[in-house]
Amino acid sequence: MSTILQLAGVTKTYGTLTALDRLDLALPAGRYVSLLGPSGSGKTTLLRVIAGFEEPDVGSVTIAGRRVDGTPAHRRGIGFVFQNFALFPHLTVEKNVAFGLENGEGRTMAAGEIRDRVRAMIDLVGLKGLEGRGVAQISGGQRQRVALARTLVTEPRLVLLDEPLGALDANLRMRMRDELRAIRERLGVTFLHVTGSETEALAMGDTVIVLDRGRIGQIGDGDTVYNRPASRAVARFLNCYNLFDGSLEGAAFVSAAGRFPVAAPERRPVCYGVRYDRIAVRDPAAAPAADEVRIEGAFVASEYTGASVLSFFALPDGRLVEVEDHLSHRAPPSYEPQRRYGLVWKRDDALLFS
Ligand SMILES: Nc1ncnc2c1ncn2[C@@H]1O[C@H](COP(=O)(O)OP(=O)(O)OP(=O)(O)O)[C@@H](O)[C@H]1O
Numbered sequence: 634m635s636t637i638l639q640l641a642g643v644t645k646t647y648g649t650l651t652a653l654d655r656l657d658l659a660l661p662a663g664r665y666v667s668l669l670g671p672s673g674s675g676k677t678t679l680l681r682v683i684a685g686f687e688e689p690d691v692g693s694v695t696i697a698g699r700r701v702d703g704t705p706a707h708r709r710g711i712g713f714v715f716q717n718f719a720l721f722p723h724l725t726v727e728k729n730v731a732f733g734l735e736n737g738e739g740r741t742m743a744a745g746e747i748r749d750r751v752r753a754m755i756d757l758v759g760l761k762g763l764e765g766r767g768v769a770q771i772s773g774g775q776r777q778r779v780a781l782a783r784t785l786v787t788e789p790r791l792v793l794l795d796e797p798l799g800a801l802d803a804n805l806r807m808r809m810r811d812e813l814r815a816i817r818e819r820l821g822v823t824f825l826h827v828t829g830s831e832t833e834a835l836a837m838g839d840t841v842i843v844l845d846r847g848r849i850g851q852i853g854d855g856d857t858v859y860n861r862p863a864s865r866a867v868a869r870f871l872n873c874y875n876l877f878d879g880s881l882e883g884a885a886f887v888s889a890a891g892r893f894p895v896a897a898p899e900r901r902p903v904c905y906g907v908r909y910d911r912i913a914v915r916d917p918a919a920a921p922a923a924d925e926v927r928i929e930g931a932f933v934a935s936e937y938t939g940a941s942v943l944s945f946f947a948l949p950d951g952r953l954v955e956v957e958d959h960l961s962h963r964a965p966p967s968y969e970p971q972r973r974y975g976l977v978w979k980r981d982d983a984l985l986f987s
Pocket residue numbers: 647650651652670671672673674675676677678679829
């Protein structure tokens with residue numbers, strides 16, 4: 634598979650702050666890539682460096698085999714879609730989409746060809762019939778599609794999307810996720826999509842990149858990142874793991890929450906993680922099976938998140954353990970406030986981080 638984007642040793646500092654730290658990255662062509670990371674981890678800086686709005690202090694940026702650092706943004710063959718997409722309010726949907734083709738540098742496309750390409754793109758993003766509307770007379774989701782069509786019509790090889798769904802309500806956001814994936818597949822280009830939402834990143838990306846303090850914390854398919862986060866920092870960011878700091882003592886990992894038996898680890902772990910949805914809630918009198926780990930916690934509260942229920946249990950030292958019940962698997966749980974429960978998971982479901 635060919636590489637559409639390659640970064641080698643890219644560093645970007647602002648004064649004493651290192652936003653990107655000797656970052657290496659190679660992206661295969663024709664993929665949906667989600668870029669995820671905590672606030673301040675460098676996501677926007679990375680997009681700006683790729684786009685050419687910022688130059689790296691050190692390192693190179695190569696797009697489709699051509700080194701582009703030092704090349705102005707508009708000559709890099711990249712498209713952008715941002716959250717606050719500024720459409721031209723006085724122009725129609727069709728004119729907005731045509732803008733880049735009619736006004737782009739060095740373009741000499743015949744009017745008929747422009748019209749055909751614009752119409753085809755409007756069709757592709759699902760706006761057929763709205764060509765003549767002003768962009769003030771269409772919905773937020775439709776405006777988002779105009780912004781996308783306007784970018785895609787110039788046939789970029791790489792499209793950078795910075796929180797493009799951030800301004801949409803939850804329902805529309807879900808629909809647009811599917812549409813963005815479908816549109817990308819039809820065009821066969823690479824999308825690099827920055828999102829603050831781990832569920833969005835895991836749901837949308839063929840490849841998921843997690844940035845951690847200006848470096849790649851992990852890159853892999855969504856399943857791998859979700860099931861096997863590469864570090865404590867990545868697991869913490871995914872927001873679906875209970876993490877216990879501690880150390881190995883013989884055949885157990887010992888933390889303030891208890892002694893958890895472990896299989897012999899390769900390296901000395903300093904953190905033990907168990908995913909919210911790997912924990913079963915049992916009667917406190919029930920003994921665990923030989924391959925299970927068990928602690929006790931008092932039920933505090935539950936929170937519905939749509940497809941699942943998240944329940945919080947307080948351990949004796951006051952820290953909270955989170956348990957997720959997927960509603961497709963069973964009826965919603967009902968726990969008694971303050972009552973103590975056994976919290977049980979399989980020993981082999983736990984992850985150790987060194
Ligand atoms: N123009 C700038 N001048 C100074 N510092 C900056 C500038 N742009 C970004 N930074 C700093 O660089 C670091 C990375 O910022 P960046 O915006 O890339 O993070 P991010 O992952 O996109 O965060 P968020 O999710 O909050 O948007 C932050 O600490 C930020 O304060």
